[in-house]
Amino acid sequence: MTDTVSYRPKAGEIPTQPGVYRFRDSTGRVLYVGKAQNLRARLSNYFAPLRSLHERTRRMVTTASSVEWTVVGTDVEALQLEYTWIKEFDPPFNVKFRDDKSYPFMAITLGDEAPRVMVTRNQRIKGAKYFGPYPKIWAVHDTIDLMIKAFPIRTCSDSSYKKAMQSGRPCFPGQIGRCGGPCSGKVTIEEHRELVNDFIAFMNGHDKRFVTETTKRMREASEAQEYEKAARFRDQLHALDAVLEKSTVVLADSVDTDLFGIEHDELAAAVQQFIVRGGRIRGVRAWMVDKELDLTTAELVDSILQTAYEGQIPPREIIVPDLPDDAAELEQWLSERRGTSKVALKTAQRGEKAALMQTATLNAKNALMLYKMRRSTDFVARTEALTDIQNGLGMPDAPLRMECFDVSHLGGTNVVASMVVFEDGLARKDQYRRFTIPETTDDTDSIYQVITRRLAYLEEGSERSESDSVTKKFSYPPNLLIVDGGQPQVQAAARALRESGVQGIFLAGLAKRLEEIWLPDDDFPVILPRGSEALFLLQRIRDEAHRFAITHQRARRKRDITSVLSEIPGLGPARVKTLLKEFGSVSKLKQATPEQIAEVKGVGELLATTIHRQLRS
Incomplete structure (x- = not known):
């Protein structure tokens, strides 16, 4: 090359x-x-x-x-x-944005003689004022239904409004009290415009003024014994309270901002956009991004903001996890789209905004997890993945049974390994296996030992009783054997495979940093498309092996703590945690001198001597 x-x-x-x-x-x-x-x-x-x-x-x-x-x-x-x-x-x-649907908005048609409130996905209505986007269309209808009780502005179509103007009879919403009735003269155009302005002001976040004024008017009407009028104000107040309950207060009333929570791995990214207006979450937008090249969070922010504000007006403040290198230019571009004032691009370090950012990020993590789960349970996607793996790796048959191995340790101690099994693209957790590695030199030696031990069962399985169901499962040969790592780990596994004499098993390694696939005899890795079902399945198998190994390693560590340290008088859970954080493991603590143990915060010379004596006995 x-x-x-x-x-x-x-x-x-x-x-x-x-x-x-x-x-x-x-x-x-x-x-x-x-x-x-x-x-x-x-x-x-x-x-x-x-x-x-x-x-x-x-x-x-x-x-x-x-x-x-x-x-x-x-x-x-x-x-x-x-x-x-x-x-x-x-x-x-x-990057590819999987969310190609348009979100519903609430729009007030300020360009009309008598503005109406409506649900629309069209963001190019001339002179319209928009609120949203909303995650579901029913959420917009619910909000409008509540707001109309407090601010009865027009909701009828233009044709119904024109017909009512010609006949002098109110349209159906006007007849049932859901509209002030500008078409029939029940209110003037100017009075209706005032209702519209109040509607917009309330949605913009000026909440307290309307609640206070409505409460005052209700009391005045009640004192004047105008009970029907007082009842109308009461109903308006209930409607306002209902709207406020639906949009939780998270920040100060003056805060208008968008927060972007982003969670991503090597193949995809989940984005959660929290739309905060008047200190309240007015809408949430979520979408998935397929990554083709390796991008940092800051580089993703650049692409995400360009897509998020396509045809939309950004707020004065946008909070992101990391600032891109061209943050100043991106601010200027967003400010030009806003037109009225400058847009500030920030990160949240502490306080309420940082807490809300954590919530958005948590939602993004859950969305990414759900996205991967749904892909893994799709039969068509699994079939496509197995076929693509077969073609991509040059296998004679589809890998109907795949086994993946991973090694875990804590500073070179408590070395363990895991084996996970996937059949027909689905996890077979009843066939997972754990390995303990007493002595090893490095990760490649650990892989060699584990693969050797695993392959031994293929020979032993045929000699054991057919009634031993556990042995039968373990002696079933895989089509594809995967190790977590690059060329060194694959070479170690290949050596174990050669020495075992077992034939017909295909071997590959999946390196996490670049997500490339290494084969034993190739100088360069196999690269599968980033958005492919094949790479997604291989990544899921590798991550499952890593999770299973980490779980076993932590469980062993916990057993060591319980069985050894808990028996020492004067050593409680807090001191145990401090000691392990300092030394890394019980075995390293055993090698320490009393003087080294006494240097740990909270452990005196007497307790250090007791720990040293107890561990050596």
Whole structure:
């Protein structure tokens, strides 16, 4: 393989100004669009020696056959042009947003003579004021139903309004008291406009003024013995209280902000957008993002904000987990979309906003977990995954039974390993196995030992009684044996496989950092598409093996603590925790001198001597 690609431009040909670049394949299709403050510095990263590139960046660069760039005047213009080209070309190596549905909004048509409130997904109604987005359409209808009781503005269609104006008879909402009746003259256009302004002011967050005024009017009407009027104010007050209960107060009344909680792994990202207006959560928006290239949280923020505010007006403040490198340019771009005032892009370090950000992030974690769970239970997706694994790894048959191994330890001590089994793409937890490794030199030696022990059961299983169901399960050979790691771990497993003499088992390693698949005899890894069901299934198997190994390792550590340290007089749970944090394990604590133990906070010389004597006895 050459050091770099043939179409690499000469360094002097690439300008140093800000701009946007596009990688194209041999057919002219745009594969990737990116922006840069300095085009020469940015593009030089792609044309570094191929061995030094991230595996997925290497795949993009080698798939492309040309690169082109466009110089712009400022970094903000680069941001705008990148956004335009991503929407136009839909490049496969840029992040993909799975949430392609439009969310419902509440709209007040201020451009009409008598404005109406309506539910719509159209965000381009001239002169309309929008609230939302709302997660479900019924949530918008519920809010409108409550608000109409307090502020009876028009909800009828334009045709019904026109008909009522011509006949002088109120429309149906006006007849049942759900509208003030500007069409029939029950209220004037000016009085109806005041109701609309109050409706908007309340939704914007000026809550206390209306509650106070309505309460005052109710009392005045009651004192004047105008009980029907007082009852109407009472009903309005109940409606206002109901709306306030639906939107929990989380911040000060003056706070208008959007918070973005993001959780991502190597393949996908979950995004939760909390829309806070007047200190209250007025809406929540959630979507999934498929990652093709390896992106940090800050780099994801850049793409997410561009998509989130497509056709929408951003608030004055946006809170994100990490600030991207071009935060200043992104602020300017968002401010131009807002038009009325500057948009501030921030992170929340402490206080109420940080607490709310934790909630948004927790929701994103749950969404990512649910997304992965739903994909794993889809029969069609599982079938596709097994077929793609077979083709991608060059296997003769689909891997109907896969076994994955992972090693876990604490500072080189308490070394354990796990084996998880997936059949037909589903976990077979009754066939999981745990291994304890008494002595080992490193992770590769641990993998060698575990694979050797596991393969021994394939020979022993045929010699044991057929009634031994546990042995029968364990002696069933896998089609694909997976180890967690790269080339060194795969080579160790291959050595164990050769020495066992077992034939017909395919071997692969999945390295977590780059999500590439290593085969025993290949110098370069196999790269599966980021959004593929095959890579998703392999990642899930590897993560399950890691979880199972960690659980076993922690359980052993806990047993060590309970059986050894709990018997020492004067050593309670808090001191046990402190000692283990300091020394890492019971075995290392056994090797410590009384003087070293006494240096731990809360442990005196007398107790240190007792611990040393008890552990050595």
